Amino acid sequence: MTRPNRRLVLAALLAASLVTFEPLTAKLPLAAATVVKYQLQYWDIPGRTGPIYVENINDAGQIVGYYKPTPTADARGFLYDPRLSTTQAFDFEALIGGAGLPPGWSLSVARDINNHGMILGQMSSTDPVTGKSLVWPFLLDTTAEDLQIAPLVLPEQITFCKAYAINDNGDTLCTYLDPEASKFRNIFFNPFVHETPILLDPEVLSYHLSNPTDGSPAMVGGMMGGSYPLGTTAYWAVPELGVQTYTTMAAFTSVSDMNDAGHFCGVYANRPMRMITLPPTTFAYGTVARAINNADDVVIEGGYVYRNETGLTLLKNLLSGSRTDLSTWGKATRTKCNLLTERQANTNHARIGGTQEFVANGVTTIRPFLLTPIVVKR
Structure with a gap:
């Protein structure tokens, strides 16, 4: 593998942009007679x-x-x-x-x-x-x-x-x-x-890794100062540059994921959250924000997706699939959406993955799934 030029980015500029950088995302217009849904595949x-x-x-x-x-x-x-x-x-x-x-x-x-x-x-x-x-x-x-x-x-x-x-x-x-x-x-x-x-810093409780594609050095992030997985201090670092940045939180915070701009998702003050700037944005539904991508989309346990363009949406209302699979989705006792890709160019939506739990006669079964965005007629 060819070594990328990792030190073209000044440490000061990188540290200053950790929480405020807004990534650009291609947004392709869709015909008015079409809508994007998620193809459900167990x-x-x-x-x-x-x-x-x-x-x-x-x-x-x-x-x-x-x-x-x-x-x-x-x-x-x-x-x-x-x-x-x-x-x-x-x-x-x-x-x-x-x-x-x-x-x-x-x-x-x-x-x-x-x-x-x-x-x-x-x-x-x-x-x-x-x-x-x-x-x-x-x-x-x-x-x-x-x-x-x-x-x-x-x-x-x-x-x-x-x-x-x-x-x-x-x-x-x-x-x-x-x-x-x-x-x-x-x-x-x-x-x-x-x-x-x-x-890395031995006091940090959890870590997440960025995925830079421009030759800049990677960033890690997480929380510290509490009892795993909660913390009281948000933490970012660029290991190859020796840069570390800390932000004190007003409430115990759990970080589930981090994108390339250093934006977090997880739990803040007992609510699912997305942290681009302080204070974090919290959501009224779901339990934990499990994953975030570079468009700042967030998937939330309970079966929700948050996009800046449409707000918080229940995935059940956006599904496409067989009648049997759609019926199965609605019977789950727990829907854990914890995987999220970058947005696809053809739909401007991301794939979502996770698991669902079903309880019958006291026995819990788990079914993994993948949701793939597709364009369908209204």
Whole structure:
């Protein structure tokens, strides 16, 4: 991977623009006789009876995460690619035949996937001597001719490390167990650029990674000063420039996601929120704002989407699909919309992903879904 020119942006300008930058978004006019709806597609992993967790999505609609084949089984990573199958996701380890996986390890989590098809995940094992759990991050290029994982090469003192995020430049965000401090510390690391990881502020409770496409250095953000996942101080940093910015919040805040401008979404004062400038904008419906894109669209648990052009909208009113699927959507006891892409050029709307929970006879089942914007006649 070619190293981008990351230091053309002055630290002072970058720090000053963290919360106020308004991204430009292409807005294509649609014919008056048409309207944009979301095509509902349920999908799953064949034979799964345990829980499933969708972690991230790229702009092509590829979704990664992890699941348990049965309620008591160990976690396994998966890949959902609507170009391979619209209804079926694939066990990640089985898909690549375990290529590159060290003996005794399993691919337990596929954590993130960037727009180049590069997956950041983690593999797991057990120390044969101590019996302690072992976790290590890996990369896999889904566009390569030979699919095989490549464990990240980290300093020797790191023996337990979890994956968080990867952007289109190959920057990764991970957390490792510091044996001396007996606590986790976060690291920023690009294996194509850096010789060693950059250690991040140990007091920050959660991290999110930006995806710059203009050659500027990536930004991380989160909260600090409370009890995870809540905090009292919003935090932004540019690890490669040594820039850190803090903003004191008037109420406990939880951050679920961050876009490239450093705008947050999450919970503020017990309401779903979007933070572009202070104070954050809160919403009257839903529970948690789970994801935000560069147009500042937000998806909210409870089945809502917020767009500047249309305000807060219940997704149920915008769905297109089979009669059976639409009926199923309305029966969910919980709708967790936690994945959001950038807006598509043909519709000026973003894909949305997540899971729904259904309770019957005291048993909860989970169904993952993908909503794809389409143009239909009124």
